[in-house]
Amino acid sequence: MCGSREVPSLLPSFDPICRSNVPGTGYLASGDPNHKAHGAGHCPQANCTAHGHRSQHSWTRSSPCFRSKGNKHEYCVFTDSTFAENRGTTLVTTAERAAYLERIPAYTDPSVTKGINQDIIRTKPAKYKVEKIEGKGLGVIATGFINRGELIMANTVSLMFDYAAYENLERDDYLDIQAQAVDSLPEAHRRLILDMSTHDEGNFTYLELVEKITSTNAFDVDPDDDDVDQDNKFYVIFPEIARMNHDCRPAADYYFDLETLTQYVHAVRPIYPGEEITVTYIDPTMRQAARAHKLHDTWGFRCACPSCTASRPAIAASDDRLRQIEELRPEFNKFRSASRATPQMAELLVSLYEQERLWGMMDEAYRYAAVEWNAVGEPWTATKYARLAIEHGIYLSGEKDGDVADMDELAADPWSHWSWMMRMKGRTGWKGRKGVAGDDED
Numbered sequence: 001m002c003g004s005r006e007v008p009s010l011l012p013s014f015d016p017i018c019r020s021n022v023p024g025t026g027y028l029a030s031g032d033p034n035h036k037a038h039g040a041g042h043c044p045q046a047n048c049t050a051h052g053h054r055s056q057h058s059w060t061r062s063s064p065c066f067r068s069k070g071n072k073h074e075y076c077v078f079t080d081s082t083f084a085e086n087r088g089t090t091l092v093t094t095a096e097r098a099a100y101l102e103r104i105p106a107y108t109d110p111s112v113t114k115g116i117n118q119d120i121i122r123t124k125p126a127k128y129k130v131e132k133i134e135g136k137g138l139g140v141i142a143t144g145f146i147n148r149g150e151l152i153m154a155n156t157v158s159l160m161f162d163y164a165a166y167e168n169l170e171r172d173d174y175l176d177i178q179a180q181a182v183d184s185l186p187e188a189h190r191r192l193i194l195d196m197s198t199h200d201e202g203n204f205t206y207l208e209l210v211e212k213i214t215s216t217n218a219f220d221v222d223p224d225d226d227d228v229d230q231d232n233k234f235y236v237i238f239p240e241i242a243r244m245n246h247d248c249r250p251a252a253d254y255y256f257d258l259e260t261l262t263q264y265v266h267a268v269r270p271i272y273p274g275e276e277i278t279v280t281y282i283d284p285t286m287r288q289a290a291r292a293h294k295l296h297d298t299w300g301f302r303c304a305c306p307s308c309t310a311s312r313p314a315i316a317a318s319d320d321r322l323r324q325i326e327e328l329r330p331e332f333n334k335f336r337s338a339s340r341a342t343p344q345m346a347e348l349l350v351s352l353y354e355q356e357r358l359w360g361m362m363d364e365a366y367r368y369a370a371v372e373w374n375a376v377g378e379p380w381t382a383t384k385y386a387r388l389a390i391e392h393g394i395y396l397s398g399e400k401d402g403d404v405a406d407m408d409e410l411a412a413d414p415w416s417h418w419s420w421m422m423r424m425k426g427r428t429g430w431k432g433r434k435g436v437a438g439d440d441e442d
């Protein structure tokens, strides 16, 4: 889900990149990016746990901590400088949430992050180069042909901020803890972060510089199902991936894997040498004026991508398709007999996504088509769409994604899948083989 939360105006233009759909001591306010922090921590020695004790897993530093307004929570900087082959990573959250997170494979098993990052130390040939692009700052250009579904780049998380810290801390404390997080990364990594886009020029203090960098480059990440704090997302920084500029109909798309704490970027259509590799920063099903407004408000640029600069009739036709997508989409998530969803409606949705070039969302359209065909007892067309949903889902959402697993089940045995004859039972009164009436649950 994209931009679904209202974030208070602590950081005026803060709104992470998302497609679907930081008192201290004052020693950082010198305006000097070379100024490295030396905070006195609650656990000054190396190998501190989230609770401030030594452990197998090593948060190499945990300082300083700040209490929320109202004094209910304490937020700290947790750094693991050995993470991902000594690239390092930093987390800003509560001790409780850090203790939960340090059990995930990315922290406990170094093999799962081996070889992922290629920006500081490259071991595989790159499929792109980063260069200046007129009117956009730096951007990412394909150096060879890239096929649909190919991996373009991946980054383990550099900085991971708990939304709750952003919302609950006093502004000065938040800005300080955010800069502390950057400063606690290993030096090469920290330099990479401080070199990122601020989206406008200015004479920033160090705290302002870090704030500008995080608000321009952050991505949104949903918590895991078992996370101790389901209500709060994370916003995260990946310095290499954040070099990609926006297009409303981009060439690439990304997903975040919580087990490896890695963001993966794949091509969603064929990309030719010399072409810019873009991603979308916003929900691409928003209508054109809303897209342009949000991009200008948050990232400070006028949208000049082909779908924003098309002729007036072409934009109107596109907005009409998007309006219809908005109207139809909810029908496929209603499992009551009252849903208007049919296979033909799902076929229309597939076509609308193709017409809109929403290549990064095709897995969803194919999944709806698979379920609707199965729901009226047509297993072969259902299987065709399930196979397409799997093929696209693997690079759009990851092989471990629940929807990919669900489509695997449908393709393996449509007759045993939960959707088999689902719409027939409700609409015809047929009770199914087990004599259980309809499907009147959402």
Ligand SMILES: C[S@@+](CC[C@H](N)C(=O)[O-])C[C@H]1O[C@@H](n2cnc3c(N)ncnc32)[C@H](O)[C@@H]1O
Pocket: 135, 136, 137, 138, 139, 196, 197, 198, 199, 200, 216, 217, 242, 243, 244, 245, 246, 247, 298, 299, 300, 301, 302, 303, 304, 305
């Ligand atoms: C996440 S950064 C992208 C990389 C950035 N261009 C750089 O030099 O590192 C986001 C910033 O890039 C610029 N940008 C991204 N997409 C753009 C576009 N389509 N047109 C103009 N500027 C864009 C804006 O300044 C935006 O705030």
